[in-house]
Amino acid sequence: MPHDIRFSEQALELQETARQIAEKYVRPVAAKYDRAQEYNREAAQAVAEAGLFKVFIPEEYGGYGAGSLALCLVTEELAKADSGFGVAYAVNALGSTPIVVGGTEEQKKRWLPAVASGKKFCAFCLSEKNAGSDAGGLAVTAERDGNDYVIRGEKKWTTNGGVADLYTVFCVTDDSSKSRRISAIVVEKGTEGFSIAKVEDKMGIRCVPVVETHYDSVRVPASNLIGEREGMGFKHAMMTLDRARPCVAAQAVGAAQGALDLAVVYSNRRRQFGQPISSFQMVQKMLADMAMQTEASRWLVYASAAAINEGVKNVTKIAAMGKCFATDVAMHVATDAVQIFGGYGFMEDYPIAKFFRDAKILQIYEGTNQIQRMVVARNLIKEAAALAHLEAYIPQEEQQTYADQKVETL
Ligand code: CAA
Numbered sequence: 001m002p003h004d005i006r007f008s009e010q011a012l013e014l015q016e017t018a019r020q021i022a023e024k025y026v027r028p029v030a031a032k033y034d035r036a037q038e039y040n041r042e043a044a045q046a047v048a049e050a051g052l053f054k055v056f057i058p059e060e061y062g063g064y065g066a067g068s069l070a071l072c073l074v075t076e077e078l079a080k081a082d083s084g085f086g087v088a089y090a091v092n093a094l095g096s097t098p099i100v101v102g103g104t105e106e107q108k109k110r111w112l113p114a115v116a117s118g119k120k121f122c123a124f125c126l127s128e129k130n131a132g133s134d135a136g137g138l139a140v141t142a143e144r145d146g147n148d149y150v151i152r153g154e155k156k157w158t159t160n161g162g163v164a165d166l167y168t169v170f171c172v173t174d175d176s177s178k179s180r181r182i183s184a185i186v187v188e189k190g191t192e193g194f195s196i197a198k199v200e201d202k203m204g205i206r207c208v209p210v211v212e213t214h215y216d217s218v219r220v221p222a223s224n225l226i227g228e229r230e231g232m233g234f235k236h237a238m239m240t241l242d243r244a245r246p247c248v249a250a251q252a253v254g255a256a257q258g259a260l261d262l263a264v265v266y267s268n269r270r271r272q273f274g275q276p277i278s279s280f281q282m283v284q285k286m287l288a289d290m291a292m293q294t295e296a297s298r299w300l301v302y303a304s305a306a307a308i309n310e311g312v313k314n315v316t317k318i319a320a321m322g323k324c325f326a327t328d329v330a331m332h333v334a335t336d337a338v339q340i341f342g343g344y345g346f347m348e349d350y351p352i353a354k355f356f357r358d359a360k361i362l363q364i365y366e367g368t369n370q371i372q373r374m375v376v377a378r379n380l381i382k383e384a385a386a387l388a389h390l391e392a393y394i395p396q397e398e399q400q401t402y403a404d405q406k407v408e409t410l
Pocket of ligand 1: 157
């Protein structure tokens with residue numbers, strides 16, 4: 001846990017800027033881009049001009065180095081207007097973080113300034129058809145050939161694919177190694193043999209492309225290998241996900257708040273039995289639960305982001321808890337928001353159906369919530385050593401009850 005959740009003045013200013021952009025460039029056209037399954041380039045341009053891509057890039061490489069909490073505040077605001085646009089923004093942080101956490105000085109200087117300025121967008125290519133939750137089970141290979149790597153295989157569900165200029169591709173470089181099997185390599189758009197093979201037709205987050213990327217003997221310079229040596233890819237992927245999951249969770253907080261806000265407004269306007277439905281206790285109970293859950297997830301997410309800012313050594317558990325809790329809340333809140341809209345909520349004429357469709361993927365990507373729970377439980381079990389003093393209070397098999405215990409300290 002962090003010791004403090006501190007909002008810098010800069011973070012609050014960035015949050016306000018994101019709110020203004022969301023209300024001007026994102027919310028009014030969210031339905032249009034959703035229907036067309038098109039990327040909102042105008043909003044992305046506004047985000048770039050406002051400097052919001054600088055938030056997650058360190059100062060030395062053209063960014064603001066504003067930290068994880070600022071990144072969460074910005075993502076939350078964008079997602080409140082359109083969860084799809086929230087991830088379209090956040091995936092640039094996901095795709096560039098392997099370079100930030102594992103890249104050499106030369107690589108950071110080569111790639112990060114263009115990401116900070118919004119000139120280059122990023123994508124993170126980990127998942128494959130047969131390697132989703134089991135991220136270690138990749139099949140895409142990168143073979144060393146002189147001063148190059150030659151990449152072969154297919155990646156699945158690449159968010160931002162086609163729009164992105166830089167693709168962080170996780171490849172097998174040493175199949176004989178158990179723990180150093182994988183390396184991350186940057187592939188730039190336009191490299192021969194690299195193609196966007198299938199653009200997925202999705203249930204939600206339709207304004208951001210999710211694609212298959214294919215690698216047909218893609219040759220890249222060996223200097224595109226992230227870091228100084230092969231085999232660091234899995235570690236870099238996990239470290240990246242630890243830092244990116246609070247951002248998905250922030251997207252979920254924004255989505256939940258967005259759905260709740262619409263439900264409140266609608267419940268005041270909609271009249272049944274001669275009065276606004278917001279006057280009925282059952283609707284009030286739903287609204288109150290939605291608000292409590294959203295607020296609880298918000299603070300867990302902020303705590304996970306603050307822990308990253310503070311440099312807490314192991315953020316894996318709190319990042320997974322925030323991702324899992326906030327995204328389950330977003331699904332629940334969006335479901336109840338549709339319920340409050342009743343029959344109208346089921347129709348695409350109203351904005352709430354989109355919140356419901358957009359929420360589902362939050363429980364799946366950047367690690368399913370089953371994987372998050374597993375990660376949390378694994379960490380709890382590891383930390384059990386710190387609870388050794390409680391052993392004395394748990395009866396041994398030969399003892400009958402807790403009352404039989406003779407605990408010396410009592
Ligand atoms: N930080 C640093 N290192 C870590 C780590 C972490 N958080 N977690 C694990 N590692 C290290 C371990 O220490 C271990 O290292 P050694 O071999 O040196 O001992 C190594 O990585 C292997 O660890 P595990 O044995 O724990 O690995 P595992 O195979 O059991 O899998 C997992 C762990 C948590 C299930 C992992 O596979 C995982 O997170 N799966 C989910 C994948 C995922 O989130 N995919 C998201 C795709 S991106 C996406 O969805 C983006 C989008 O579209 C928007």
